[in-house]
Amino acid sequence: MLIQPIDYFLVVWFALAAASTIYVAWDQYKNNPEPVVMKWGFILVTLYMGPLGLLLYVLADKEPRPGEHEAFIRPLWKQGVGSTIHCVAGDATGIILAAAITALLGLPMWVDLIVEYATGFAFGLFIFQSLFMQSMMGGTYWQNVRHTFLPEFISMNCMMAGMAPVMSFLMMGRDMRAMEPSELLFWGVMSLGVIAGFATAYPVNVWMVARNLKHGLMTERKPGGRFDVQPKSSADVKETRDAHGGHEQHAQHRGGQATGGSHDMQSDATHAQLAAVAGVSVLTLALGMVAPANWVNLTLSARDVGGAIMPPGMIMDRDTPAAAMLDMAAVDPRDVVATYGLDVRGDRELMPRDESGIKVFDLETAVIRWTILPGVTVDAYAFNGQVPGPRLRFHQGERVRINVTNHLPESTTVHWHGLILPNVMDGPAHITQEPIEHGDVYHYEFTAVQSGTYFYHSHDHVDRQQSLGLYGALIIDPSAPDPSLAADHEYTVLLQEWLLREGLTYPAMPMDGGQPNYFTLTGRAYPATDTIRLRVGETLKVRFIGSNNGFIHPMHIHGGPFQVVAIDGETLQPSARYMADTVNVGPGQRYDVIWTARQPGKWLIHCHIGHHTTNNNLEMQGGGGLMMVIEVASA
């Protein structure tokens, strides 16, 4: 639940909101001489607006000292607060209920907004205005519906004009957990929306109270009741009553009428004024509802993208489809099943078992937390809890079976890159096989007819899954080894880019918002990469594997040239082998090179793009990212 700093803020916010609401409820019933409908109005609004609701209550409504309520609530700005509270309590309750239900139903955002408006209006008009106020207004229920329709319409329009853009922009913003009612952020957006709606509805409510179109705050002292005290100044009360019809209630009660009598709300607003205000309220409503559609995709629903967190700077247009957003979204830290420190390395050789002459390997995918540097972890998609996945090594001519079980939150497949095998074992999702769904297993089986350096990787949502770590080395030893390809030592370099921001891991991609800021060489960033130890005169075979999928890395070795002996698993004829000191390792490519230790000292293997040898743009101990040291001792 708590995966972002905003979540901690929201916990505090809702704790304060709960405390504020409890205080307002207690004080309303214990100390405040006010009609029940207003008590509930303040209680609900404090629940939605938290400490701001409490602030409004204390400054505008809470009786400062016994007998002073009548005079205290008299100023027009306080009457406007009362009128707005009343509107917001009803409308916001309807809107919030509708928002939660439409999100659960998976309706598109633009439908949500219309349903929310209709529900908020209905709640405000039929329940909060017409039903709860009936005793104060007198008349029949339907007379009240008719009388309050226009003021309620104007107030609701202005409130939704403030609330709708807040909901649209924040729900369809970077952190789309805001679309899920099961997330605290959803309720945080609702609170902020109500605060914005209160602000936009307040001015028009002040005007309507001044024109006697709406009730403001009221005082109610039932004879013999708890609040039946003499007001501080009867002159004040009379004056207030004259200005604001609501106070008549008090006088009537004190005058001995047991039930609230009716009073006529005689407004001095002209038809022209009403038409102008109503017209402007409709325009602001239209602006608030429609304008966000210029920037965010309101055709999406909580079911499409709810819960996804997007990387900073990703371009999300009004026509960005849901699938594209999900592809780019952060790994949900709550999917992580295991955490591994620097003591666990990837690319560990997986030992097969023998089943009737077939070498059987078991691969399982899952979301893990993987350490790439001291104190720096990524949330990765991994085979067998390793990044890179375990090294599969077998001999040319052997038959192998690889059981792939998928525990990822999405489907996957595995492709055996560069191998000659039956089409149905090749791996592309939807093309040669149905994807392996969460919890399912697929049995890949083939005979190794080639030899050399290969690798395996996901072939379903490749852009996302391979970028998050779903790959591993696949090395096939030749049935007849060539002595000219032998070396004293061997090291396999598997390349990858990462995008790690604000504690969340996104798949790195060569696009806006997807550019990587960490780079790993066989699962670690320098200075946490391995060190290879040789003696002068010894040889080292480096197998470079372009296991990454968005960037080309010119891999360079210091201390003199190496001999390129194989490309993409194919051994070069002796006459075709060549000397070089840098090979451009593109996605999917492999280079086997043999380097000789000529001089003692520390010699680097690194990518020659400077940015790729930094960690989050920082050099540490002379570099970072795609860099490792060959430490050569004297012979």
Ligand SMILES: [Cu+2]
């Ligand atoms: Cu590079």
